[in-house]
Amino acid sequence: MSMKLLLxxxxxxxxSTGGAGVRALDRAFLSLQRLARASEGVPFAGRTDPSIIKDIFRLKLRREIDPKESQDIENHYLAALAAELTVPDGYRVLDGVEPLLSVLAAREDVFLALGTGNLEAGARLKLERAGLNKYFSTGGFGSDAEDRPEVLRRGVRRAEEKTHRRFKPRQVVxxxxxVHDVSAGKAIGAVTVAVGAGHASEADLRAAKPDLYLSSFQDPEAFLKIL
Ligand SMILES: [Mg+2]
Structure with missing residues (x-):
């Protein structure tokens, strides 16, 4: 039986964490670099954590980051994130996500993994609050690479190790x-699905030419068509 890998x-x-990630990163920069509102004006969406941190050094501190500083910021960020995620308001699982994941997890022709710019530890904290880690045994993360296509390639490799299978590019979704998710997906030859649940406009997402555009996951059948 052939299998599809969903990243x-x-x-x-x-x-949606209600800004917990941004607040946590701001706290890390304030504590370690005495820089207030570090994230202000820095694009976050669709980017990896290491590249966001590097950009804040360039844009706000006017210099390159060194590896020790990078590690310190990441550690402080993760501790602050755990605290920020306990804030009751703002955090939510997006519409239709849990029903869709439970349908997909029950299928034998699908393997679920993450393809995210978050540091793995940060991703696990964000999913933990909603009990969603159980759906994702592995993935590619911002802690693997700064470059988003490379993050996805790492996710594919780890899924291949777990499943003892090889996924051809078009077996990866x-x-x-x-638009960064779509362009990174295209860069690895994958099928791409854009979901308009975040901040990007429908027009921008459609302009990136995903194989499928969905306004949300509320209709699981619409998603399952891509399989
Ligand atoms: Mg995103």
Whole structure:
């Protein structure tokens, strides 16, 4: 039986953290670099955490980051994120996500994994709050690479190790809420699904020419067509 590998983006696709990630990163920069509102004016959506952190150094501190500083920011960010995720308001699982994941998890012709710019530890914290980690045994993460297509390639390789299978490019489906998810998916030759649940407009997402555009996951049948 052939199998499809589904690589899900996290923020704006599965959950919205109500800004917990941004607040946590701001706290890390304030504590370690005495920089207030570090994330202001820095694009986040569809990008990897390491590239966002590097950009804040370039744009706000006017210099390159060194590896030790990068590690310190990441550690502080993760501790702050765990705290920010306990804030009751703002966090939510996006519409239709849980029913869709439970349908997909029950299928033997589908393997679920993550393809996210989050550091793996950050992704696990964000999913933990809603009990969604059980659906994703592995994935590609911002902690693997700064470059989004490379994040996806790592996700494919880990899924191949777990399943003892090889996935051809068109057996991989990349699902996300930004044009970066679509372009990274195309860069690895995957089928792409754009979901308009996040911040990007329908027009922008459609202009990126995903194989499927959905306004949300509320209709699981519409998603299942791509399989
Ligand atoms: Mg996203």
């Amino acid at each position: 899900f983006d996290l923020d704006g696709t599965l959950v 990349v699902i996300g809420d930004t």
